[in-house]
Amino acid sequence: MRLAIPHQQRLPLAIAALGFLFLGLFLLYPLFNVFSASVLDGEGEKFTFANYVKILGRPFYRGAVVNTLAIGLAATITTILVAVPLAFALARLPVPGKAAIIALAAMPLVLPSFVSAYAIVLLLGRAGVVTQWLQSWGIGFGSIYGAGGIVLVYTLTLYPYVLLPTMAAFKAVDVSVEEAAQSLGSSPRRTLWTVTLPIVIPAILAGGLLVFIETLENFGVPFVLAEDMPIFAVEAFKLFVGETAPNPSSAGVLGVLLIAMTSLVLLIQRRFLASRRFATGARAAPPILRVGLGLRVAASVYCWLVVLLALVPFFAIVVLSFMEFRGPVLHPNFSLANFAALFERSMRPLLNTLLFATLAAIGVTLVGVPIAYVVTRLRSGLASLLDVVATLPFAVAGTVLAIGFVVSFNSGWLILTGGPLIMVLVYTVRKVPFAVRSSSAILHQIDPSLEEASISLGRSPLQTFGRILVPLMLGGILSGFVLTWVTIASELSATVVLYSGQWRTLTVVMFQALEGGGGGIATAAASTLIIVTLVPITLLYRLVRRYELAT
């Protein structure tokens, strides 16, 4: 055996080394520090399990575990109940305006969920517009605060996670399997229950698990709606901000527990779902079913209703941002006063949001695309390990990663706290899994023989990467960039831990206005955020459409 590294593996191995270096320093090291904070005493000197005993000994935090899991489970079930019929209708029933419905249905994925939560408060809260209007008619309803409201907002904002994969799965069902069932004497209804649904169940569960993990990690929605109800991500933040001892042991404990919960869910997913794939390899999407007028109308109304209902809160925020707030009470005097108040103070939050999102999206692309290259092209255990490490941020709540960064980089040889770089780095690390996933999906579509052809024609592996792979991936990289950009622009959970002084973002302004009750500025910031999100998405959508038309 030769000890020298084979030529064709040098580039992937070099990238893997850089990838491990980056993720080691900015992911594993901060997480290790969260863990060590949780097992050291208040001075950070002695090893102890007392923190765990202390936290788990208090009913308040045990309640937080139960609440978080129960709300997550409930939201997962409701999203599945809402999204699966929607997916079926969009894949198999004659519904008018499908393209528009699908485009609108994807919107909640990029719009900030805590804005939706805030809109729900403004509409249905104690002093809400709808609440007061109904009260004037003598109609009352239950409180929107607490578990019910949180599950509602999660359902409205997270249902696309189930809808999109399930719709794809319904479209991938080979129609001849259904025809086989019917030729064996099964009625269409029985075929749906015994053949079609079982085939798409893995897709439903995969989407459902994404929803579950999102709810565990979400900070903004419970922050707005939970009130006194303890929720994990919020309590970790409060403990960290409130902790006075040098070692943030209590926040560390909550962080470790939160990571443990999400990792467990991810492990379950890998273990049970990875082996269950019932792809039937359909060559064409199954035909639209012929159904009666009644079902057609019902399906159409349902589709449009769900999609629009999910967007109502965002629409409402934009409208409300032009209204006058006197304390918590709204007055229908339309003006730009709220925006003036927001931007008169400073343009910096808006500029910071744009700057950070751009820098972090560049960072995510530069880290994620090469890692995806290694993961798809290098056949070795090292590549699988890199894949696992690069997926890890998905299991780490933003709050927890941010706490790890503060603990790791507030002293010593690398001090980042108080500056803008720490925020850009945390955003980058958080979004790396998404870039790796989407880039690997594209790379799997690119035949490796294209690279071999380029190399055999005299281009080195590095030149081949730049001249063949990057141009071929460009469309995918660009849409990935835009999606990353917009989700970073509305990032809240890590931002609230990390921001400082002049480096506040729009989400921080909104967060502070919520705490201080400044409804006008909060809605103006939320509206600005929605516009900042929608403009690039619309541009991307039009670009993709034009590209599809051209080819």
Place this chain on the structure above:
Amino acid sequence: MFGTVRAVDGVDLAVGDGEFFTLLGPSGCGKTTLLRMIAGFCELDAGEIKFGDRRIDRLPAHTRDIGMVFQNYAVFPNLTVAGNVAYGLKARRVSGAELARRVEEALGLVQLAGYGERWPHQLSGGQLQRVAIARALVIRPQVLLFDEPLSNLDARLRVSMRSEIRDLQKSLGITAIYVTHDQEEAMSVSDRIALMQSGRLEQVGPPAEIYRNPTSRFAAEFMGTTNLVEARALGGDRAGLVSLRPEALRLAADAPADWPQVGGKVAHVEVLGPITRFDVRLADGSLLKVATLDAPHLTPAPGAEVTLAYDPARITVLP
């Protein structure tokens, strides 16, 4: 150029300058691995590969000066036809008028003159493979490697493309190493064939020699159809296995009088057009496959008792 290859499992081969050399064998026999070792996409654990006196097996793939044609064409979809053909030239810092001239010349060689501005998605499979061949030829490589280049094309196109590839290689005088699992294709294009099985060489030689004088049972069976029979079943006095090609058998009525004869019963008849195939069951139960040119008055009926004669010179005794 003279290349020595020692790879996969005790493989020792020398390919002559300008030779069309084919690696032939069933899937999994190691022929593609061997080709990819020459190209630089697979590592050697031991042994060496030389182009002439220059040892190349430790060079990175992109410095080996090889033209390779892939099974799935591997035409860059983001470049035009001309861009594809120019790709290797640009890597060699050829530019300007010479670049344009050589690209156009290469496209002319593969019957694609004037196609330079087209995009790959506008071309058929056969045209894509021509682009891939032009792209590999234009850099005037020391050796051209073909990895089952015709297997994605339909049967008719395969036949015409293979003779075109052979003519092109001969007129340019570039050494070619060609991988295929199709023995007919291998026989039609090759100067010599290396028949491989399980990573080892079975037999190396000109196509006709391997066909007529297979040195092993595998070689006899893989190169076309044959009858593997006990010598005694044919009435001889030797023991052991012999190979007798179906076309070396005829009905006795149609054969020279001095050919040995054997009797049996027709089990199955296929009239395929130019030739007729039929199976004859001998007294000991073994089955002989016979192929004759179409002759209406000599076509036997299933179930008929027939007497066959065979050319004794075309019996190959297998070890």
